[in-house]
Structure formats: C-alpha cells, structure tokens
Amino acid sequence: MPRAVAGSLVLGRRGMLRSHNVMRITFLGTGTSNGVPVVTCSCDVCRSANPRNRRTRTSILIESGETTVLVDAGPDFREQALREEITSIDAVLFTHAHADHTHGLDDLRPYCCSRPVHGYGDRATIDDLQRRFDYIVDSSKWTPGRPRLVPEIITPGRSLRINDLEILPVQILHGEDPILGFRIGEFAYLTDCKAIPAESYPLLDGVELLVLGALRYRRHPTHFSVEEAMREAERLGAAQTYLTHICHDIEHEQLSEELPAEVQPAHDGLAVEIEPASESYDGGVISKRFGT
Numbered sequence: 280m281p282r283a284v285a286g287s288l289v290l291g292r293r294g295m296l297r298s299h300n301v302m303r304i305t306f307l308g309t310g311t312s313n314g315v316p317v318v319t320c321s322c323d324v325c326r327s328a329n330p331r332n333r334r335t336r337t338s339i340l341i342e343s344g345e346t347t348v349l350v351d352a353g354p355d356f357r358e359q360a361l362r363e364e365i366t367s368i369d370a371v372l373f374t375h376a377h378a379d380h381t382h383g384l385d386d387l388r389p390y391c392c393s394r395p396v397h398g399y400g401d402r403a404t405i406d407d408l409q410r411r412f413d414y415i416v417d418s419s420k421w422t423p424g425r426p427r428l429v430p431e432i433i434t435p436g437r438s439l440r441i442n443d444l445e446i447l448p449v450q451i452l453h454g455e456d457p458i459l460g461f462r463i464g465e466f467a468y469l470t471d472c473k474a475i476p477a478e479s480y481p482l483l484d485g486v487e488l489l490v491l492g493a494l495r496y497r498r499h500p501t502h503f504s505v506e507e508a509m510r511e512a513e514r515l516g517a518a519q520t521y522l523t524h525i526c527h528d529i530e531h532e533q534l535s536e537e538l539p540a541e542v543q544p545a546h547d548g549l550a551v552e553i554e555p556a557s558e559s560y561d562g563g564v565i566s567k568r569f570g571t
C-alpha cells in the first residue's frame with residue numbers, strides 16, 4: 280500500500296490511481312546523462328546491488344484521471360515504458376533538447392498509431408527537434424510506422440491545458456541556457472537546473488511537491504549540487520522535495536540518511552500522488568483535449 284508522507288502526498292509503487300481527483304508522478308528515470316551504472320565504471324555505486332543505485336535517464340510520467348503526460352523521452356524510454364506498463368501517452372513535455380531528454384523519441388511509435396502525439400517545448404527545443412528528428416516532427420515526412428509528433432511551442436509563464444491538467448512552463452537556467460521546468464497545481468518539476476531566475480520564483484509560490492535536479496556533491500557548471508538543491512528546496516519551502524538527475528558519485532542510502540525527511544533522493548519507479556490544485560495561474564490558457 281502507498282505510504283502517506285505529508286499532507287496530501289502518498290508515496291508508493293505505481294498501481295491504480297486512488298481516485299479520479301488524484302495526480303500521480305512516477306519517476307521513470309532519475310539518472311544523469313550517462314545513467315548509473317556508467318558504462319566502463321567499476322566504482323562502488325556502479326557495482327551496487329541496491330536497485331535504488333540503478334538510475335535510468337531522467338524522466339517522469341504525470342497521470343491524472345483523464346490524462347497521461349510524459350516529461351522528456353530519453354534513451355531509456357522504451358525500458359521505462361515496459362517496466363511501468365505505460366499504455367497511452369497524450370502529450371510529451373520537453374524541458375530541453377539534450378540527448379538524455381530526447382533520444383527515446385523514436386520509441387514513441389506505439390503511442391502514435393491511432394493519432395499523433397503532441398510535443399510541447401520552448402522555441403529552441405522545438406527548432407532543435409525539427410533539425411534532428413525531422414522524420415518525426417515534420418508531418419510531410421510521416422509515413423506509416425514512423426512516430427508522429429506535432430510540435431507545439433510554449434512560453435514560460437503562459438499556461439497550457441491538456442485535458443484536465445493545467446501546466447505552467449517555468450523558465451530555469453541550465454548553465455547559461457534558458458530551459459523549462461513545469462508546474463502543475465502544487466507540483467513543480469525542475470531538472471537540469473543551475474539557477475532559478477528571479478522572475479520565476481513567483482511562479483513557484485505555494486508548491487508542495489517539488490522535484491529538483493541534483494547531480495552530485497561537488498559543484499557543476501550546469502547542474503545544482505546537492506548543497507545548492509538543498510538551498511533552493513529550503514527557499515521554495517515545499518512539504519516534500521525529491522532530487523533527481525543523479526550521477527554515480529551518490530550512493531542512494533547514504534544520501535537519504537544525510538538529508539532531512541522532507542528532501543530525499545528519488546529513485547526509478549518511485550510514484551507519488553498529490554491532490555490537484557484548483558486555481559489557475561494566468562489568463563492565457565492554451566486549451567487542448569485529446570482522447571475520447
């Protein structure tokens with residue numbers, strides 16, 4: 280049975296949604312771009328028998344009563360989809376176009392049989408996808424058997440609606456590069472983040488379930504360290520924060536013990552449920568409905 284962790288949050292393995300009103304976040308992958316274990320590495324974490332030290336490339340699945348949204352489609356997407364038995368996807372949100380977030384796109388094929396899947400990203404991400412995955416994104420190149428993704432450009436601070444989910448793109452900085460995080464109700468997902476610009480903090484006000492990237496203990500030019508993520512978690516004040524995009528410098532149980540209960544490392548397969556919020560974040564809602 281899922282275990283209640285704080286307020287309306289419920290933690291456990293993915294199963295049936297408890298009720299139509301619940302939103303569930305499943306960590307499909309929690310590893311950095313190499314994944315863990317790292318090919319060729321024989322460090323203690325890479326050789327660990329603890330499944331929580333096996334991290335596929337970072338991605339989450341968001342499910343509500345009506346909607347299933349994938350955030351990023353990394354090179355491990357196929358394995359993740361098999362493991363979690365993902366039977367449908369209504370849309371894909373892209374944080375940015377780096378390989379570890381997009382190189383599973385070809386494996387969206389089974390989800391595009393009856394209709395194309397819509398893929399949302401900022402202009403830089405969509406431009407990049409159009410260059411690198413033209414056969415998926417350009418409808419003039421679609422042929423039977425190929426994945427079909429309808430590109431949709433989204434803007435930080437401007438909400439979009441996918442069925443029953445209202446999603447707010449939030450700008451964050453991945454080193455020098457502006458990329459997107461996402462807020463849905465009281466949940467926010469900020470991976471590959473080195474800094475949160477001042478104008479994005481108000482958009483994260485009231486978040487109770489937060490996911491932050493935290494690469495390793497040592498500093499890195501384009502990702503939060505554990506210490507930097509802790510500082511942001513404290514500033515944002517969510518009831519529960521999970522860390523993701525973790526490299527092989529971090530042993531899961533050790534970090535879990537070092538951190539307070541309200542900030543913990545996520546692991547592949549972790550599922551968290553949260554009641555959806557009812558408020559909307561701005562007037563500019565892009566509305567889309569998929570499915571029946």
Ligand SMILES: [Zn+2]
Nearest residue numbers: 312377379471
């Ligand atoms: Zn990444």
Ligand SMILES: [Zn+2]
Nearest residue numbers: 320322325527
């Ligand atoms: Zn290693």
Ligand SMILES: [Zn+2]
Nearest residue numbers: 375377453471
């Ligand atoms: Zn990246």
